Amino acid sequence: MSSTYGKIFKISTFGESHGRAVGVVIDGCPAGVKFDSEFIQNELDRRKPGQSRITTQRKEADSFEVLSGVFEDFTTGTPIALVIFNEDQRSKDYGHIADKFRPSHADFTYHVKYGVRDYRGGGRSSARETAARVAAGAVAKLVLKSLGVEIYSYVSQVGEMTLEKKYQDLDLNLIDSNAVRCPDAEMADKMFNYIDEVRKQGDSIGGIITGVLKNVPAGWGEPVFDRLHAELGKSMLSINAVKGFEYGSGFEGVKMRGSAHNDDFFIDENGVVKTKTNNSGGIQGGISNGEDIYFKVAFKPVATIMKDQDSVNEAGEKVTVSGKGRHDPCVLPRAVPIVDAMSALVLVDFMLRARTNK
Template sequence: MGSTYGKIFKISTFGESHGVGIGVIIEGCPAGLEFDADFIQSELTRRKPGQSRITTQRKEADEYEVMSGVFEGKTTGTPIALIIRNEDQRSKDYSHIATQYRPSHADFTYQEKYGVRDYRGGGRSSARETAARVAAGAVAKLLLRKIGIEITGYVSQVGGMKLGKPYQELDLRKAEENAVRCPDPEMAEQMFEYIDSVRKSGDSVGGVVSCVITGTPVGLGEPVFDKLHAELGKAMLSINAVKGFEYGSGFEGVNLLGSEHNDAFYTDETGAVRTRTNHSGGVQGGISNGQDIYFNVAFKPVATIMQDQESLDQDGNIVVVQGKGRHDPCVVPRAVPIVEAMAALVLADFYLRNKSSKI
């Protein structure tokens, strides 16, 4: 089962939604990095359940324990092991689907592939696994801060409600001031009320998380198969419920001519090479060019809804699956730190890989 990501800055996550806990082992983190324990906890708190009435009401503090790799507040260069213990499992909420296939879940595919599955909250396929990624991503962020890279995610769309401004015209700091994590306060309030109305109807809704990466040096990414944007896409598509990824001009770029889309180079007042536009999204030839990297990640409506749905059981019988348990009516508010974490893991890995690119 693919539970490892990265080549130098490498993580392996473990654990299930209703097991003892979840965790991550981080390999390749350089020794001597200041281990900001409070920052790592703050990142986990951004993702944890029960933040507002529009998120799952599962009560998890998501407090982590350091098992190895840190001594006297600094990384030692050895594997860092972090664990987050589960505290509020309600496995009985899932007993009714022990042999049923929930629509649009991984129940059927896991059963067919492995011949066995943990039906309690989806087991390994549960989005609870992403807490381990956020913990690892926080360590990666600490590394990236040393070279001036900052990663900021925000909610730009919920259902058909979409921000009409590019990120340059928004104060992205305001995203953390509301439960939806949308930087436009007025739009955030409308999104909140819409998500809440969807929740009350027992349904779910999807959305888009946008992300901006600033301060990236020129040269991160590898030609051919390990292009920077390709790895970002792979990282984002590995997140539960993600259905789409686009960077730079994305699909809208097809509406432009080459003469409109090309990013012309110039030298700024410091002598640095810049581009007058940034349709490339900070990546050219699979390698960062020093401009802002920006991309969008599309999340589907959460598959578990509080409505009865027709499906099949493991014997092929038609059954009615009842919606039970505690689930997000819209995943994007809690997905923002997950998107940031995966972006950080990609860039941290490429940063370390890039140190061997030339003498």
């Protein structure tokens, strides 16, 4: 099993949904970085369950503890170990599916691959693991802070309900002003009500999160196999429930001619090379060009629903899987900080790799 990510700034996550704890070991973090515990906790609070009635009602404080790698509030350059103890597991909620494969979950594939699986909330395949990623991503953000890199993610679509405004026309500082994490108040209200209606019906719904990375210096990326957009795509597709990734003009770009799609260069008033348009999404040849990097991440509907579904058990017998327990009707609001975290982990690794090339 691959639980490690990164080349220089490496993270290894551990733990299961209903185990004692989840956590992460970070190796390669530079020494002397101010370790802002309050900031890291705030990032975890953005992901934790129980934030509103449109999220799972599992109650986890998601408070973290530092086991190593920090001394007098600064990183020491040695491995940083962070742990988040689970507090509100209800393993009994999963007893009824101990030998059943839940549709569109990892139950069947984990059983085939390993011959054993933790049926309590999916064990290692649970999105509970992403709490560790968010903690690591918060540390990555602290490293990037000195360069002025800004990372934003927001909910731009729920089902067929789409925010048509471009990110340039939005106040991204309003992302956390509502439970949906959509920076447009009117659309956020509509999305909230829609998700709540889906919840009442015992169903789930998917959508899209838009990511925007600002002030990324030109020159980050490692062609040919570790192109910046390829690594962003890989990191996003490693998140639970993600089904698609596109950056820049994405799939819509196929409708354009090259004369319209090409981003013409010019020199701005500060003597910096810029582009008149940004269909490239801030990345050319797999390397950042200094413009905003923007992308979309598509999330499927949450697989656990409060409806009966046909399935089979480990003995190959037909069974009915009944929904039970506490689950998100829509993963998007809590996935925003996860997209942020994975963006930060990709960028900080490329930042450190760029330094080794000079």
